[in-house]
Structure formats: structure tokens, C-alpha cells
Amino acid sequence: MMSLSDTATPRTATSPDWDLFRRRGKSILVHCIVLGLVAIMLLPLVYMVMMSFKTSTEIAQDPLGLPDSLYWGNYMAALSSMGYVRSVLNSMGITISVIVVVVFSGAMAAYPLARLQNRISRVIVMVMALGLATPNFVTITPIYVIFRDLGLLDSYLGIVLAFAALKLPLAVFFYTSFIAAIPIELEEAARLDNCNNWQIFWHVIRPLLAPVTATLSLFVMIMVWNDFIYPLLLLTDKDKLTVMIAVYKFVGNTGIDPTKLFPAAVLGSLPLLLMFAVFQRKIMAGATAGAVK
């Protein structure tokens, strides 16, 4: 008679060292892939920074090489000729205004759309989704014509309204899905607590939107700060130009001036990178909010 141990097939022995080696090898491979992807993404940024420190001779002789030394003269020249502080303030003012308008109007529009289950609200949500899918270039001409007729060209109000209108579908999309996930019982409890619709929105719904608002604000900030077409189209007064248009000054009709263009591009991106670095933790918390209970 066979015993149980006789019939059992012995397992292939794997030494602890081999397991450790496999785990480490896998980890190194994953890290290498991640580092490779990071390098690909950082390459344009590194190239821009590198170019910004080169003299015109270095750029002409070796456009891909490292600078011999950090030449700050390019930055001085760019700063003096692009109206940096003014353009950064313009960009910041426009970006913040757009964020405020988009956040408030988006959240207020999304609240009823998330809660009402009728045909009209479904049609509105569809129209908003259409707005998300519409390429920017399609809306350029109508916006220009409308704003010209309304006398909103070359005004801060005009550019803020244009961006707000363009980014509103994104905000409604973000907020609608987020609000739909908020338990309806919270609103019912508030209704029993004597709240009207506005009070429910303001005291109960709005505070719960903080994480998604942080994420939305980041997206809107990046899109508005980096947008080139609309400020170019709607703003002509040099005192109202955004930083991206100010950078574009160094692209001429016959060619570019790399000794000024690259430092100007670095300077133009700097405030955005700084803001992202400062608010990164909050933004990432918002992006992942609701992923786990």
C-alpha cells in the first residue's frame, strides 16, 4: 500500500537566493522602463534649459551639445525685451479669473444636471459633451466675430469669458460625475435640516467638491496658461499680452532668435512649474479622491 507521501510529487526546489535575484531583477527592469519614460518626457525641457544658457556661437556650432558655461546674458536680454513681469501678471490674472468662473459656474450647472433625471438635463449633458469634443479651431472664428460685435476684443473680460466658455464643458463633465456619486441622503438630511436648494448646494455639496476642484483647477490652469491661439486672436494691446504671446515675440517672420526664445520659454513655464510644485500634493489627492473609500 502506498502512503500519502509516496504519491506526492516533490516540488521543484527554488533556493531563496534565486527568488531574491528574480525579485530584484524584476524591480530593476521596472525602474529602468520608468526612468526611460521619464527621460523621454524630460528631454524637450532639458533641451530648452540647455539652449537657454548657450551663446549664439555655441548654438550655431553645436546645437545639441552642452553649454560650455551657464551664460545668464540670454536671460537678461529676454527679460528686458519681453515685458516679463507684466505678461506673467496678465497670464496669472486671466488664469485665476477663468478658474474662478469655471469652478463656480461649472459646479452650479453640474449640480442640477447630476440630480435631475429628465430629458432636458440629458440633452444639456450631451451638448456639454459635444463641447468637450469640439476642436478649438472650429470655435475661433465664431468667437472672434461675436466678441468683435460685443466690443469684447482686446479686453481682459473678453479673454476670460472666451476661456471660461471653452473650459466650462470640462468643468461640468468633472463635477457632474463627482456629484452623482455623492449620496442623495446627504441632501435629504439637509432638506430635513431646513435647507433650500441653494443652501444644500452651498453648505453640503460645495465643500465636498474640494478634491475635484483642485484637479479641475490644475487642468484649467495648464490649458489656459499654455494657450496661444486665443490670446493671439483676442488680445492686441501689448500691455495685455499673456506670457506665451510674449515668448512668441522672439519668433520673427524670417527666423527665430534662439538666444532669447529659449530663456523666454523657460521663464514663461517657470510660474506654472512653481505652482504645480507647491500644490502638487493637494492636486494628486484630488485626482485620486474617491478611488478608495
Place this chain on the structure above:
Amino acid sequence: MAELALTNAIKRYGATQVIHGVDLQVDDGDFCVFVGPSGCGKSTLLRMIAGLEETSDGRMTIGGRDVTHADPARRGVAMVFQTYALYPHMTVRENMSFGLKIGGTEKSEITRKVDAAAQILKLQDYMDRKPKALSGGQRQRVAIGRAIVRQPDVFLFDEPLSNLDAELRVEMRVEIAKLHKQLGATMIYVTHDQVEAMTMADKIVVLRDGRIEQAGAPVTLYEDPDNLFVAGFIGSPRMNFFDGTVTRVEAGRAHVSLPRLGGVEVPVAVTEVPGEGQAVKLGLRPEHFEPDGGIRAELTIDVIENLGGVSYAYSSSDADDHPVIVELRGKSRPNEGGRLAVGFDPSSALLFDSETGRRIR
């Protein structure tokens, strides 16, 4: 505190009617429990009382005031939700004081009321915490505290303990019962838990398909159900039903033959006389089986459930969907697969019309 009255209350969603003309009176200070299977309309009825669902037709009064179409906040009700529905961004104190703040109550008054409620519910140590930092039981206490501070005429509870574990549920059940005694408030409580209903209620309302099947004291519903549904729904384990035929009626007794119990004939006292040959169901609770009962039969036991102090023997049959359940006390237990001699007193048996389900008294 106040009484609640519903007169022919109806709820429709479009063409679908879900509450069919409910008439109900809940007296001042009563603890009334709505029970019924899923989809019977108990939560809908509670939400109609809260004003969270519009009453399509009929009348509703609280303390004599017509509140049929009044706003939820103007009805004098407070509700405790199954999911607690605490505002996650507010502390316990803010949660409890929110309704009063919105209502424009003075700060000192809010503080006094909130502190008093916190003391009743032993929440003083948690007042500055947010809901996420509380356990399930503590959250439920905060939800109850939020209701207390509003000093409503009627408290409404929508399955408030169903999200808690078994031990905490028992603890909170006792707490709510104590609270009812302490406040003397009218409370309406929705549950599907038999034990909650039987232990807490002054009055149980059994609902089915949007209609009240029977309303009354727990013991009345248990001992004297109006129909098959109530008899089967109230009590755990459920009542046994045996198909039978009335063989003869004499001297105020209907003699019912039960094929499932080997054709024994059971004389059941009746005041309304059923027809001879009429198909009936005889109801017998598991605890009504006793070894020395007047009517004797034998059952084959499939399964024994031993709960410690008491055991339940299950006897299945191909002819019946439900097994016969027999409560066993004492130390001797039959073997699974063995035969069990059972007896019962005919006076504990209830008779129902097989066709309509109505009780034959």
C-alpha cells in the same frame, strides 16, 4: 410629541401605484415599526411621512396639523437614515447643530441643545471629530443626536441598524429603546429584522405590496394574525403551514385532515363555519410542538440546527416547498435521518382559507 394619522395615503410613480390607500393611526409616544419584505413600500411610506416623497393622494396629519404637502422641514419630523447621512466635512458638533443654525436658532441655544443631546448619547468626547474618525455605532449615535436636537414631533428611523455588526446592533437596539422611554417621543421605525420589530415596537405595521396587511401590538400579530402572510412573516423561524381539508364541522369545531402528518384529524375551534371539503391551511408555530400534545404524528428529520439552549429540527417533503420546523428543548435530540414523534395541542393551531389566505376564526 404628537400623534400621526394617515388617511387613504397613496403614492404613484407615473402610472405605477406603489402605496395603495394606507390608513394608519400612530398614537402620541408610540414606537411604531414598519416591517415587510423588500419592495413592500415600508421605506416609501416612511419617506412620504418625512416629506421626501410627495404624497400623490390622501391626507396626513401630525399633531392634528395637515402636513400632506408640507415641506420636510415644516412637518416637525426628524429622520435617521440607514447610511447615517452625516455631513462628512463637518465635525460631530457641526453636524448636530447644522439644522438649528440654518433655522436661525441663537448660538447659546444651539450649544445648550447640542450639549444636552451629546450627554444623552454619550458623545461628549467626540464632538470635534469628523464622521470618518468615528465607528459605525458612534456615527449612528451622531445621526440620532442630530435628530434629537431638532426636538421633532415624530422621529423617523429608516433601517438605522442594518449597517452595524450583530453585536453593535443589539447594543444600539437597547439604546434606541431606552431613548424612546427617556424622550417619550413618537417614533416610526422601518426594519426587516423580526427581532428588532418584536422587541422594540408598541405597534407593528406589516406591509405587503404597498398595503397594510395588519397593524397591532407585537404579541397580537404573533398570536392572532389576520392572514397567512402575517402569520408567516412574523416569527422566526416562521410558522409551519399544513395543507388540509375540512372533513366535518360540529360543535364549533372544524375537523381538518392533514395528509402531511399522516392524515391526522385536528379539531380547530371556529366561530365562522367553513364548508365541508374546503381546502384550508393549518398554521402551527415551531414551539407549539410538544411531546405530550393531544394530536400526535411522526416526522422524518433531515437537519438539526443546534443553537445551544434550543434546537430546531427540519423535516422536508417533496410535496411541500417549506420544511416543517419543530422546536426542541431539553437534552435529548433525534438523529438526522431518524423519526421524531411530535404532538401538539389543537388549540394552538390557526386555520386559514387556502384560496384567500384569510384567517378562519
